[in-house]
Amino acid sequence: xxxxxxxxxxxxxxxxxxxxxxxxxxxxxxxxxxxxxxxxxxxxxxxxxxxxxxxxxxxxxxxxxxxxxxxxxxxxxxxxxxxxxxxxxxxxxxxxxxxxxxxxxxxxxxxxxxxxxxxxxxxxxxxxxxxxxxxxxxxxxxxxxxxxxxxxxxxxxxxxxxxxxxxxxxxxxxxxxxxxxxxxxxxxxxxxxxxxxxxxxxxxxxxxxxxxxxxxxxxxxxxxxxxxxxxxxxxxxxxxxxxxxxxxxxxxxxxxxxxxxxxxxxxxxxxxxxx
Amino acid sequence: xxxxxxxxxxxxxxxxxxxxxxxxxxxxxxxxxxxxxxxxxxxxxxxxxxxxxxxxxxxxxxxxxxxxxxxxxxxxxxxxxxxxxxxxxxxxxxxxxxxxxxxxxxxxxxxxxxxxxxxxxxxxxxxxxxxxxxxxxxxxxxxxxxxxxxxxxxxxxxxxxxxxxxxxxxxxxxxxxxxxxxxxxxxxxxxxxxxxxxxxxxxxxxxxxxxxxxxxxxxxxxxxxxxxxxxxxxxxxxxxxxxxxxxxxxxxxxxxxxxxxxxxxxxxxxxxxxxxxxxxxxxxxxxxxxxxxxxxxxxxxxxxxxxxxxxxxxxxxxxxxxxxxxxxxxxxxxxxxxxxxxxxxxxxxxxxxxxxxxxxxxxxxxxxxxxxxxxxxxxxxxxxxxxxxxxxxxxxxxxxxxxxxxxxxxxxxxxxxxxxxxxxxxxxxxxxxxxxxxxxxxxxxxxxxxxxxxxxxxxxxxxxxxxxxxxxxxxxxxxxxxxxxxxxxxxxxxxxxxxxxxxxxxxxxxxxxxxxx
Numbered sequence: 001x002x003x004x005x006x007x008x009x010x011x012x013x014x015x016x017x018x019x020x021x022x023x024x025x026x027x028x029x030x031x032x033x034x035x036x037x038x039x040x041x042x043x044x045x046x047x048x049x050x051x052x053x054x055x056x057x058x059x060x061x062x063x064x065x066x067x068x069x070x071x072x073x074x075x076x077x078x079x080x081x082x083x084x085x086x087x088x089x090x091x092x093x094x095x096x097x098x099x100x101x102x103x104x105x106x107x108x109x110x111x112x113x114x115x116x117x118x119x120x121x122x123x124x125x126x127x128x129x130x131x132x133x134x135x136x137x138x139x140x141x142x143x144x145x146x147x148x149x150x151x152x153x154x155x156x157x158x159x160x161x162x163x164x165x166x167x168x169x170x171x172x173x174x175x176x177x178x179x180x181x182x183x184x185x186x187x188x189x190x191x192x193x194x195x196x197x198x199x200x201x202x203x204x205x206x207x208x209x210x211x212x213x214x215x216x217x218x219x220x221x222x223x224x225x226x227x228x229x230x231x232x233x234x235x236x237x238x239x240x241x242x243x244x245x246x247x248x249x250x251x252x253x254x255x256x257x258x259x260x261x262x263x264x265x266x267x268x269x270x271x272x273x274x275x
Numbered sequence: 276x277x278x279x280x281x282x283x284x285x286x287x288x289x290x291x292x293x294x295x296x297x298x299x300x301x302x303x304x305x306x307x308x309x310x311x312x313x314x315x316x317x318x319x320x321x322x323x324x325x326x327x328x329x330x331x332x333x334x335x336x337x338x339x340x341x342x343x344x345x346x347x348x349x350x351x352x353x354x355x356x357x358x359x360x361x362x363x364x365x366x367x368x369x370x371x372x373x374x375x376x377x378x379x380x381x382x383x384x385x386x387x388x389x390x391x392x393x394x395x396x397x398x399x400x401x402x403x404x405x406x407x408x409x410x411x412x413x414x415x416x417x418x419x420x421x422x423x424x425x426x427x428x429x430x431x432x433x434x435x436x437x438x439x440x441x442x443x444x445x446x447x448x449x450x451x452x453x454x455x456x457x458x459x460x461x462x463x464x465x466x467x468x469x470x471x472x473x474x475x476x477x478x479x480x481x482x483x484x485x486x487x488x489x490x491x492x493x494x495x496x497x498x499x500x501x502x503x504x505x506x507x508x509x510x511x512x513x514x515x516x517x518x519x520x521x522x523x524x525x526x527x528x529x530x531x532x533x534x535x536x537x538x539x540x541x542x543x544x545x546x547x548x549x550x551x552x553x554x555x556x557x558x559x560x561x562x563x564x565x566x567x568x569x570x571x572x573x574x575x576x577x578x579x580x581x582x583x584x585x586x587x588x589x590x591x592x593x594x595x596x597x598x599x600x601x602x603x604x605x606x607x608x609x610x611x612x613x614x615x616x617x618x619x620x621x622x623x624x625x626x627x628x629x630x631x632x633x634x635x636x637x638x639x640x641x642x643x644x645x646x647x648x649x650x651x652x653x654x655x656x657x658x659x660x661x662x663x664x665x666x667x668x669x670x671x672x673x674x675x676x677x678x679x680x681x682x683x684x685x686x687x688x689x690x691x692x693x694x695x696x697x698x699x700x701x702x703x704x705x706x707x708x709x710x711x712x713x714x715x716x717x718x719x720x721x722x723x724x725x726x727x728x729x730x731x732x733x734x735x736x737x738x739x740x741x742x743x744x745x746x747x748x749x750x751x752x753x754x755x756x757x758x759x760x761x762x763x764x765x766x767x768x769x770x771x772x773x774x775x776x777x778x779x780x781x782x783x784x785x786x787x788x789x790x791x792x
């Protein structure tokens with residue numbers, strides 16, 4: 001609880017926490033509280049600006065934009081979280097093991113990671129999708145794999161610092177096995193920086209996921225995934241801007257929210273800044 | 276609009292009227308200015324250069340610039356002279372003689388001869404060539420060299436539409452020597468007798484063509500250079516036109532047409548046409564093998580709303596036959612009504628009382644394919660159809676789904692005659708028999724009509740064929756599209772062709788106030 005209090009005392013953390021909580025709530029209960037069906041077309045109400053009936057307006061088929069955004073939060077945000085969890089799990093495992101083992105194994109693993117990191121994340125994700133085929137789940141897997149090397153680097157550098165500390169040497173001289181040392185001694189102490197990094201990564205995952213859907217490689221129409229909504233709304237941009245503004249604004253808010261939360265968490269979890 | 280005189284000139288010799296028919300009225304005011312570069316934007320990148328194998332509109336346009344056929348299609352859907360100056364048939368229209376012009380030269384410097392024409396049509400008709408539209412040339416039995424630089428076509432029985440059928444975009448004349456020795460080389464090196472020659476081919480970007488000074492029509496082409504530029508993205512293409520980076524857009528999306536036409540110095544072009552989107556069902560496999568399921572889907576479409584939502588009003592509702600009022604033998608019928616209750620009952624009768632889950636594939640080009648898929652999904656929901664939409668980039672669609680998939684959105688140009696469209700898509704031996712409908716009664720009607728000379732009798736046969744399609748629904752044809760394009764005001768003498776596959780860019784000119792580059 002004191003941790004939350006400290007977080008809220010940071011303005012960044014407070015705003016980030018609020019936005020993130022809002023988005024996660026939306027993702028959890030959005031579909032059940034959406035005022036209208038996100039796919040029902042109201043032929044007589046195409047391109048409506050925001051009004052009492054349609055709070056955020058309608059799109060080119062007369063579908064309610066607010067409902068679409070609320071339902072789309074689930075696919076967009078939950079898929080981004082899933083992608084981040086995949087990236088974090090893979091990356092942290094590789095990083096910690098590599099950092100703890102050290103020596104030529106560490107060298108070998110990290111050079112491979114460097115080589116993969118040389119390919120830009122989006123390009124790497126495109127490569128994976130073209131191998132796996134187009135679907136929302138494949139997009140998640142692709143982003144998870146593409147983001148893993150970055151996580152691996154960060155967790156390794158933290159592991160290197162901790163590995164040299166006395167309590168790890170103590171455990172080693174007690175004769176503990178490597179697995180126990182990694183899980184019980186190192187992992188709890190590298191968790192904080194990894195969580196901070198993962199939180200910021202969520203924002204990138206949402207944007208990359210939206211980019212992939214925008215390019216037609218993620219969600220398929222008529223899914224209300226936000227990136228796809230923007231991609232399709234572009235055709236009608238000059239007749240009504242709302243089909244782009246609504247999902248665009250939503251993506252911006254989520255990205256800002258997770259970024260601020262990540263910054264706030266870093267300040268709170270970093271013992272050096274506590275004074 | 277083109278109902279009047281199409282078949283009137285049946286077995287008469289067609290005189291060289293093409294200039295007066297194909298030039299728009301404004302050309303009469305002054306002699307067009309020669310020279311200049313026309314930059315045309317297209318939304319599907321041209322990939323195939325071999326004129327006998329072209330498949331898409333931009334490819335048709337380039338083939339038309341590089342090659343000539345025997346006849347070319349007038350705006351009134353009649354055959355007009357190209358390499359043939361005139362033609363006539365015997366009494367029952369089963370033997371046709373085409374008189375060739377003697378001043379046509381291939382780009383390699385050789386003269387176009389009757390032997391070249393014969394070799395070209397033999398190559399086109401050879402099933403091994405796999406030329407799209409092979410079946411569209413008509414029931415040609417043999418092609419032979421005639422007297423005095425003429426070519427004689429013999430058909431299996433009477434075939435009144437032969438001169439029109441020979442305007443098919445792949446029916447181009449090639450040198451006999453190239454056909455024999457290097458047909459594959461045409462994929463890179465065109466050798467044709469068209470008004471332009473190929474200067475550059477940059478895959479996925481641009482195709483640059485230059486005027487030939489030895490083209491057989493004196494004074495044509497007016498343009499010096501034509502640049503065909505690929506803009507896969509409609510927004511980019513619109514911006515380029517508005518910014519003056521291109522002079523003409525072959526296709527404008529319905530969603531953009533109003534805005535583009537209203538811009539300063541831009542003329543919007545709109546022509547009613549028989550161009551349509553259809554929903555193709557493989558009638559050999561379940562659930563589409565059951566006609567009740569197909570009828571249920573056809574009752575699940577609100578056609579008037581579809582025209583608004585998919586064509587933005589620039590179109591007309593269809594009735595599950597590819598023939599609309601742009602054709603001569605269109606049989607009018609009331610537009611099918613939207614009746615999800617009856618559709619649901621039909622589905623239940625066919626054994627799908629709990630509904631039916633299907634995947635509908637739609638290529639990304641043009642954009643309204645997926646729009647129609649999404650609208651259909653929504654309209655068909657109350658009847659119990661659960662349609663999931665899968666979009667696909669155009670090359671993958673052509674490779675993997677087109678003519679193979681069980682349920683996808685097709686997109687086709689208008690054809691010059693009823694016979695051509697039926698033989699292209701719906702008869703058992705159609706070139707692109709994608710529905711695999713294989714209906715013997717329908718085949719017999721089309722075959723009979725192809726052979727009939729009497730217009731009243733043909734009208735009856737084609738009306739029966741259309742009725743059969745409406746009732747048995749091998750494919751859903753909910754919307755016909757007007758052709759929409761745009762050009763800068765200084766581009767003159769360009770007229771959209773309702774067929775959608777003819778462009779006549781050699782007659783286009785730039786006015787004196789066109790920007791010089």
